[in-house]
Amino acid sequence: MIIAERKPIDEIKSFIEGQKKVLVVGCRGCVTVCNAGGTKEVEILASLLRLDAQKEGHDVTVDEHTLERQCDPEYIDELVEFVDKKYDAILSMACSVGPQFLSRRYPKENIFPALNTNFIGGALAHGIWAEHCQACGNCIIHKFGGMCPVTRCSKSLMNGPCGGSAGGVCEISKEVECIWHLIATKFMEEGKLEQFAPIQPIKDWSSSRDGGPRKIVREELVK
Amino acid sequence: MTREIKTESRLEKVLASGKFAATGELGPPRSADKHEVIEKVKHLLGNVDSVNITDNQTAVVRMSSLAAGLLAQQQGLEVNMQMVCRDRNRIAIESDIMGAYALGIKNLLTLSGDHQKFGDHPQAKNVFDIDSIHLIQTIKMMRDDGKLLSGQEIPPEGRPKIFIGAAFNPFADPEDYRVHRVAKKVAAGVDFLQSQCIYDMDRFRRFMKKAVDMGLTEKAYFMAGVTPLKNIGMAKYMKNFVPGITVPDECVNRIKGVPKDKQADEGLKMACEQIEEFKQMEGVAGVHLMLIEWEHMVPTIVKMANLIPRPTFS
Numbered sequence: 001m002i003i004a005e006r007k008p009i010d011e012i013k014s015f016i017e018g019q020k021k022v023l024v025v026g027c028r029g030c031v032t033v034c035n036a037g038g039t040k041e042v043e044i045l046a047s048l049l050r051l052d053a054q055k056e057g058h059d060v061t062v063d064e065h066t067l068e069r070q071c072d073p074e075y076i077d078e079l080v081e082f083v084d085k086k087y088d089a090i091l092s093m094a095c096s097v098g099p100q101f102l103s104r105r106y107p108k109e110n111i112f113p114a115l116n117t118n119f120i121g122g123a124l125a126h127g128i129w130a131e132h133c134q135a136c137g138n139c140i141i142h143k144f145g146g147m148c149p150v151t152r153c154s155k156s157l158m159n160g161p162c163g164g165s166a167g168g169v170c171e172i173s174k175e176v177e178c179i180w181h182l183i184a185t186k187f188m189e190e191g192k193l194e195q196f197a198p199i200q201p202i203k204d205w206s207s208s209r210d211g212g213p214r215k216i217v218r219e220e221l222v223k
Numbered sequence: 224m225t226r227e228i229k230t231e232s233r234l235e236k237v238l239a240s241g242k243f244a245a246t247g248e249l250g251p252p253r254s255a256d257k258h259e260v261i262e263k264v265k266h267l268l269g270n271v272d273s274v275n276i277t278d279n280q281t282a283v284v285r286m287s288s289l290a291a292g293l294l295a296q297q298q299g300l301e302v303n304m305q306m307v308c309r310d311r312n313r314i315a316i317e318s319d320i321m322g323a324y325a326l327g328i329k330n331l332l333t334l335s336g337d338h339q340k341f342g343d344h345p346q347a348k349n350v351f352d353i354d355s356i357h358l359i360q361t362i363k364m365m366r367d368d369g370k371l372l373s374g375q376e377i378p379p380e381g382r383p384k385i386f387i388g389a390a391f392n393p394f395a396d397p398e399d400y401r402v403h404r405v406a407k408k409v410a411a412g413v414d415f416l417q418s419q420c421i422y423d424m425d426r427f428r429r430f431m432k433k434a435v436d437m438g439l440t441e442k443a444y445f446m447a448g449v450t451p452l453k454n455i456g457m458a459k460y461m462k463n464f465v466p467g468i469t470v471p472d473e474c475v476n477r478i479k480g481v482p483k484d485k486q487a488d489e490g491l492k493m494a495c496e497q498i499e500e501f502k503q504m505e506g507v508a509g510v511h512l513m514l515i516e517w518e519h520m521v522p523t524i525v526k527m528a529n530l531i532p533r534p535t536f537s
Contacts (some may be wrong), residue, residue, distance in 0.1 A: 154338050155309070155349070159356040160404040162335045163392030163419055164466045171466040172340045184400040199407055202313070202357045202372065 001030035001122070002095045003129045004037065004115040009048060012091065015112040019088035020059065022049065024114070025079065025102070026066030027094035034129060037093030037115050039066045045093065045114060063087070070098030076105045083109060137207030137214065143200065145186040150203070152179035158200040160184065229366070229414065232329040232386035233301045234273035236536050237509075238415060238444045243502050244509025245530045246303060246417065246446065247271035247521055250280065251291035260291050264298040266518045270525045272533055273330055275417070275511070278305040282342025289323050296327055303388055304328045307336025312352035313361070317371050320362055324383035332388040332417070333358040355389060356411045362387050363412035387412065391445075392419040393430035395467040402433040409442050416443055417511040420450040421497065422461070422470040431506050440506035447501040450513045451524065452490035455479050491524055498528040 006012075016022050024046045032038030046062045053060035065082055068075045070092060083090075083106050090106075091114040092099035099113045119131035134151040141148045150156050154172050161180030164171025168181045187196045205211065226239050237244045247267045252259035267274050274295060278288040285291075292302040304323055311319065323331065335355045339347045353361065362385050364370050369377045389408045393401050405416065421427045427447070434440050452458045458478045462470035474493070481489045501507045510530070514520055525531045 154340075155335050155351045155354070157335060157351070157354045159354055159407055160400070161395065161397075162355075163390060163395045164337070165395050165397075166466045167396060172338045178396075181397055184397055184403075188397070188399060193403060197403070197406070197410075199356055199360070199411055202353050202360075205352065 001033055001120070002117060003034050003119050003121045003131075004031050004095050004117045006036055006041065006045065006093070007114055007116055009052075012045070012112075012114050013049070013052060015091065015114075016049070016060075016089045019110075020061065021085075021087045021089075022060060022062045023082055023085075023087040023090045024049075024062060024064050025070070025082075025090060025092050025094070025098070026064070027070040027092075027098055028066060029069045029071065029094070031094055031115065032066075034123070035127075037095075037098075042066055042093055045091070067094075070094035070101055073101070073105065076101050079106070135208070136203070136205070137211075138204065144183050147179050147183050147186075149179055149183065152177075156203075158203060160196075230329055230384040230386040232273070233536065234303065234330055235386045235414065237272045237534055240534065242534050243530075244444070244446060245271045245525065245533065246509065246511045247274045247518075248277065248511070248513045248515070249274050249291070249295060249302075249518065250277050250515070251286035251288065253283070253285050255286065257294050260286070260294045261298055263518045264295050264300050266521045268298065268300055269533065270521050270531055271512065272509075273301045273303045275303045275305055275332055275513075278307045278334070278336070279310065279342070280305075280337065282309065282337045282339040282344065282347075284343060289319065289326070289328070292323075292328055293326055301330070302328065303330035303332050305332045305334060306358065307334045308351055308353055308355060308358055309336030309339065309349050312350050313372055316353070316358065316361060317365065320365060320383050320385065321377075321381075324385055329384070330386045330388055331362060332390065333362070333413070334390055356407055359387055359389055359408060359411040359413045367412075387414045389413045389416050390419065391416045392467050393427055394419055394421075394423060394469045398426070402430060402437060402439070405434060406437060406439055409439050413443050415446060415508075417446045418448040420448050420461070420468055420513060422452075422468070422474045424497065424500070425471075426469065428504070431504060435506040440508075444508040445506055446509040446511045447497075447504075447507050448511045448513060449494050449497055449501075450515060451494035451517075451520070452478050452486075453517060454483065454486040454490070457490075491520070491527060494524060495528045498530070 024042050026037050026039055026042035042064045046064045049062045089110045091112050092102055093114045095117040099111050103111045120133040121129045121131045124130050136150050154170050161178055165178040165181050170176040170178045187193050228239055249263050276288040276292040279285055288304045292304045295302050333355045339349055365383050366385055369382050391405045455478050458475045461468050478486050478489055498510050501510055
């Protein structure tokens with residue numbers, strides 16, 4: 001899923017400075033699962049903003065609403081009844097797709113991203129998420145024992161660990177595991193080193209973001 | 224061991240002749256001052272066969288390895304231009320290889336490159352379009368097949384006859400895997416390899432034995448990396464803070480065991496003992512002397528280790 005986290009509160013406050021009526025919009029998709037922008041987080045942010053306004057002596061109304069998804073026009077349409085109430089600012093608590101979809105659908109509104117979108121990943125434990133995919137558009141993890149060096153090696157190396165791999169961690173930080181250490185160790189333990197001997201070809205990045213912004217058209221689904 | 228000569232590199236001639244080779248290292252300045260390069264060249268000229276010009280090592284911005292390399296070559300030094308994959312995509316890499324050869328560079332050392340997180344621009348976007356093994360393949364393809372990665376032909380007179388180098392690090396992990404990584408570099412077509420700084424001689428001996436047993440030393444020249452320890456501070460720093468370098472306690476204790484003003488001498492003595500062993504070690508074709516910001520000691524160490532005079536060719 002897409003992993004995101006809320007922006008620092010001061011940055012969010014700077015978006016709504018001097019505004020009287022604010023709407024916080026959540027999303028029940030990925031950001032609900034990663035505890036960044038679901039109903040609960042919308043409630044917390046709205047409360048923080050109300051408290052802050054009260055403390056500062058400002059008269060600010062902060063409303064809340066959470067959509068099923070913010071990356072789908074049919075759910076975005078649902079927000080029209082709120083937009084009609086004329087908000088000075090709308091804070092989207094979805095990944096960055098959300099505020100972009102809202103901006104396109106409601107071009108006259110002041111829409112701000114309340115989250116930073118971080119990566120495509122999974123939960124390692126409750127409250128810990130790690131990046132596992134960078135959407136290169138051509139998955140080859142089966143060649144690497146089910147692990148992705150494109151994403152999980154700091155240098156996206158395709159042919160083994162660099163000289164900075166020490167004690168199973170990456171040279172950039174002791175907090176970052178060396179994925180090549182795990183891949184190489186797995187192959188050695190399984191006696192499959194020969195599988196790993198061929199040089200992996202130079203990667204074609206044209207299916208990645210490097211080929212320009214991407215779009216998929218599934219003819220059978222297009223009405 | 225004599226092998227087919229592929230390039231006009233002086234380093235290749237020395238290695239192919241079976242003589243024990245010696246290479247040095249020169250870090251370009253953090254400025255546009257060519258005099259800094261010229262000053263460092265004085266310590267290296269005549270003392271080593273070729274000198275590595277580092278490419279923004281540790282991701283700290285310095286004069287480019289191509290420009291500093293040309294300045295050094297103008298002084299009569301043969302250089303081994305380092306090229307990292309961190310800052311260039313395949314377009315820039317192929318372009319720079321052609322340009323470097325056209326300007327007289329005969330050796331290139333292929334590296335992935337230190338991550339920019341270490342350097343003075345941690346906010347930078349990195350490239351890593353291809354890795355260091357792909358870089359070996361790229362140069363070999365341009366030189367031997369006369370082709371760019373796109374398949375575009377390079378006419379015979381325009382093929383870069385580069386002597387292809389790479390790094391190897393027996394001290395990084397996992398230890399047992401390291402020789403297989405080098406085997407990939409050899410399969411990719413590397414001509415010579417220079418190691419990371421060696422302090423853990425046992426581990427290096429184990430590595431070289433595997434490389435010899437796998438026949439790798441018959442296909443490429445292996446050079447042992449030597450960096451004398453200047454003082455106890457450096458020994459501790461290398462041991463504790465440089466990823467992929469192991470410094471055994473006995474090395475640290477040896478430096479610690481002599482008075483401060485004698486520590487540099489002890490470090491040089493230790494390096495010379497290593498060099499003597501490398502001269503005898505099966506599969507080792509030479510030494511790579513990395514005297515980091517200590518270039519002025521190169522004349523001393525090559526004399527102490529009986530590495531001069533360097534071979535000459537007519």
